[in-house]
Amino acid sequence: MTSSLLKLASSTTGLTSIVAKCSPVLVSQLHTSAPLCRVVSGKYRITKKRDRPLTYEMANPPHYIAHRKSWNSWNTSSLKDGLRRSETVVEDEFIRRFMTGTWHGLVCSEVIIKRQFNHIRVAAIIRRAVSPTKMYFLLGYSEELLANWLQCPVTLELQTVESFKDVVFKYI
Amino acid sequence: MSIFIRNYKPGPLATLYKANIWRLNSTTAESSVKKDEDEEEFRVLDILKKRDKQQKRIVRRTDIQPDRADRMTENQNWGNVWPGPKTFHPSSVPLPLRQGYVPAGQAPPAKKANAELMKIPNFLHLTPPVIKSQCESLKQFCTEWPTLLNSEEAIEKHYPVEVITSDYCHASPSIRNPLARVVTLRIKLSTLDLDKHARDKFIRLVGDRYDSSTDLVTITADRCPMRAQNLDYVNYLLTACYHEAWNVEEWEKDKTEDDMEYYNWDNNASKKSVVNWYLAKRNEQRDLTEDEYRSYDISVIPNAEGYKSAVSSLMNDGESEETVNNYGKAVRKLLGLPEKMVV
Numbered sequence: 105m106t107s108s109l110l111k112l113a114s115s116t117t118g119l120t121s122i123v124a125k126c127s128p129v130l131v132s133q134l135h136t137s138a139p140l141c142r143v144v145s146g147k148y149r150i151t152k153k154r155d156r157p158l159t160y161e162m163a164n165p166p167h168y169i170a171h172r173k174s175w176n177s178w179n180t181s182s183l184k185d186g187l188r189r190s191e192t193v194v195e196d197e198f199i200r201r202f203m204t205g206t207w208h209g210l211v212c213s214e215v216i217i218k219r220q221f222n223h224i225r226v227a228a229i230i231r232r233a234v235s236p237t238k239m240y241f242l243l244g245y246s247e248e249l250l251a252n253w254l255q256c257p258v259t260l261e262l263q264t265v266e267s268f269k270d271v272v273f274k275y276i
Numbered sequence: 277m278s279i280f281i282r283n284y285k286p287g288p289l290a291t292l293y294k295a296n297i298w299r300l301n302s303t304t305a306e307s308s309v310k311k312d313e314d315e316e317e318f319r320v321l322d323i324l325k326k327r328d329k330q331q332k333r334i335v336r337r338t339d340i341q342p343d344r345a346d347r348m349t350e351n352q353n354w355g356n357v358w359p360g361p362k363t364f365h366p367s368s369v370p371l372p373l374r375q376g377y378v379p380a381g382q383a384p385p386a387k388k389a390n391a392e393l394m395k396i397p398n399f400l401h402l403t404p405p406v407i408k409s410q411c412e413s414l415k416q417f418c419t420e421w422p423t424l425l426n427s428e429e430a431i432e433k434h435y436p437v438e439v440i441t442s443d444y445c446h447a448s449p450s451i452r453n454p455l456a457r458v459v460t461l462r463i464k465l466s467t468l469d470l471d472k473h474a475r476d477k478f479i480r481l482v483g484d485r486y487d488s489s490t491d492l493v494t495i496t497a498d499r500c501p502m503r504a505q506n507l508d509y510v511n512y513l514l515t516a517c518y519h520e521a522w523n524v525e526e527w528e529k530d531k532t533e534d535d536m537e538y539y540n541w542d543n544n545a546s547k548k549s550v551v552n553w554y555l556a557k558r559n560e561q562r563d564l565t566e567d568e569y570r571s572y573d574i575s576v577i578p579n580a581e582g583y584k585s586a587v588s589s590l591m592n593d594g595e596s597e598e599t600v601n602n603y604g605k606a607v608r609k610l611l612g613l614p615e616k617m618v619v
Contacts, residue, residue, distance in 0.1 A: 160376055161391060172377040174395045180446035185455070188448050213391040219447030220361065227363040227394045232340075256449050261363035263394065266340075270389045273376075 150276045160273040161214050179219040192219075195254060199226060206246050210234065212271045224254065227261045229271055239264075345370035355406040362401065364393045369400065436467035439510075441503060458498040459506040461514060465491050470521060473528075476537060478521035539591035541584045542570050550580060550610070579609040 146166040148158060164172045181192040200215045203226060213229040226246075230239070243260050250258040265271060348357070348370050357368060366373075366387040374384040375392045387393055425431050440460040444453035465486065470478055478493075479486050486493050495513050497506040533543060541547055548569050554577045555562055564572070574580040586606035590599040608615065 159391070160385060164377070168377075173392060176395065178395070178397065178447075180448070183446075187446060187453065188450075192448075212389070213394075216363070216391065216395050218363070218395075218397065221445065221447060221451070222449045225363055229389055229391060229394075254449070261365070261394075263365060263389065265389045271391070273385065 148276060154275055156276050157268070157272040158274055158276055159213060159271050163273045163276075176214045177217045179217075198253075199224070199250060202250065203228060203246065206242060212265060212268050222256045224250070224256050224258045225261055226250070226258060227263075230262045230264050231268060232264045232266055343367040354403055355401075355409065358400045360401050361397075364396075364398050364400075366390070366393070432464070432467075436463055437514075438462040439507065441507075457501060457503050457506055458496065459503060459510050461495045461497075461510040463493050463514065465493050468518060470518075473524065474521040478517055480537075481517045481520060539588055541588050541591075546587050547572070547574070547584075550574070550577065550583065554580075577610075579606070582606045583610045 148156060148162060150156075161173060161176075169175060177192075177196050179192055179196075180186050181189045196217050199217055203215045204211050207228070207230060210231045210233055211228050212231050216227040218225040218227070234242075243262070247258050247260055344357075344367050364387075366389075369387065371387075373387040373393060375387075375390055375396075376385040378384050385392075425434065438461070440462065442456060442458065444456055446453065465475070465478070468478070482493055482495070485495055493514075495510045497509045497513070500506045500509055536543070551564070551569060551572050551574075574584060583606040586599070586603045590603050593599055604616065607613075
């Protein structure tokens with residue numbers, strides 16, 4: 105989606121739909137099942153003391169995606185006729201778990217995964233709780249291991265903050 | 277082992293002696309001796325366990341460098357600061373950016389620690405001066421556009437065959453997309469060297485791939501797994517159809533009037549009757565063969581050309597008010613009757 109250079113002539117658009125009809129592998133299936141726990145998922149309850157810290161991401165419930173907040177994964181798989189849907193989702197989940205585990209207690213935001221061609225950019229906000237030396241080690245370590253597992257160049261683009269309080273948007 | 281040594285502790289000399297003996301026998305002897313010497317100092321009863329308490333860890337914060345954006349000069353080259361696509365980083369962008377939805381009256385979250393700014397793809401590496409310089413450096417690889425191909429018509433004339441393929445860019449470890457194999461070839465039928473019979477046969481061969489309104493033949497191939505194979509295949513199809521169109525088979529001579537795809541006035545009874553009528557009018561008695569009827573030059577008959585086109589359009593384009601009126605006018609002209617009076 106970031107750069108979809110589609111040199112598609114008007115006459116071939118009809119053809120692609122025919123191709124999509126013929127081969128079920130290439131077709132986007134429309135899921136019409138209702139989302140589970142629509143009312144409570146991704147939403148936080150107000151505490152009595154109003155002292156639960158929320159980041160901007162947490163403060164906006166899921167139905168505000170694309171309105172008040174944007175996606176945490178950016179790739180072309182979710183587009184119409186996109187390729188490698190399930191693989192992309194599983195890989196993204198793996199990257200998220202690996203990041204939060206490797207940078208234990210340091211990741212202050214959601215892990216943002218942006219894919220450009222075969223390049224995976226992983227962005228996150230990190231707390232400055234460990235020494236820069238350790239941080240540099242973790243950076244190289246995560247990039248090297250992820251690149252080896254996913255067989256893609258992986259770049260970690262991190263932003264550091266003093267403490268978790270810097271990312272707090274509001275208290276509820 | 278250490279207990280044994282402790283029991284024999286009369287003097288330092290003896291200890292050393294013993295230790296030397298033990299050192300011959302065991303590798304752990306040396307460490308035992310050292311431990312022994314440490315324990316010589318007076319032991320204090322530590323009820324509150326003050327010594328065992330862990331030393332409080334001193335949190336040493338390293339000096340945080342000031343933002344790079346604060347040290348930037350106004351006349352710097354931004355392309356060097358942000359050379360390629362990158363996630364937004366607040367300390368390198370000297371812009372007072374804010375992003376986020378807040379209730380009215382509040383300021384949106386600033387650029388620092390703002391995950392929303394990190395999510396959206398930015399084009400900070402594609403500022404107009406950078407694009408300009410990149411185009412300048414790419415110019416050396418470009419060739420001049422041919423001057424004779426200055427219009428669409430010229431391009432169509434010199435390159436009549438149009439090959440349409442699609443390239444797909446997507447975020448994935450593989451650059452392959454199965455849809456990229458589809459190849460479409462388009463050509464104007466008038467640009468092919470075909471005679472009347474060959475053109476008719478070509479249209480019959482390609483079937484619904486020919487669009488009569490635009491005169492375009494569109495051949496699409498997606499049966500092969502690779503684009504090059506499909507390209508070869510569409511070229512083969514065009515070549516095969518072209519040469520097959522020029523072939524005249526033995527059975528094609530059996531084509532009767534019923535098999536005609538359109539109404540040909542010269543082959544039909546209408547011409548025969550016009551010629552007969554013309555000959556009778558001039559009091560000529562001639563028995564003409566079928567071929568003679570067909571090749572009879574109707575330009576000698578006054579107004580016969582108009583009659584021919586009127587009948588042909590009536591038969592080919594179908595019966596409508598316009599064609600019927602035209603036919604009526606043509607008949608009046610041919611027979612020398614007065615024009616229809618509009619009452």
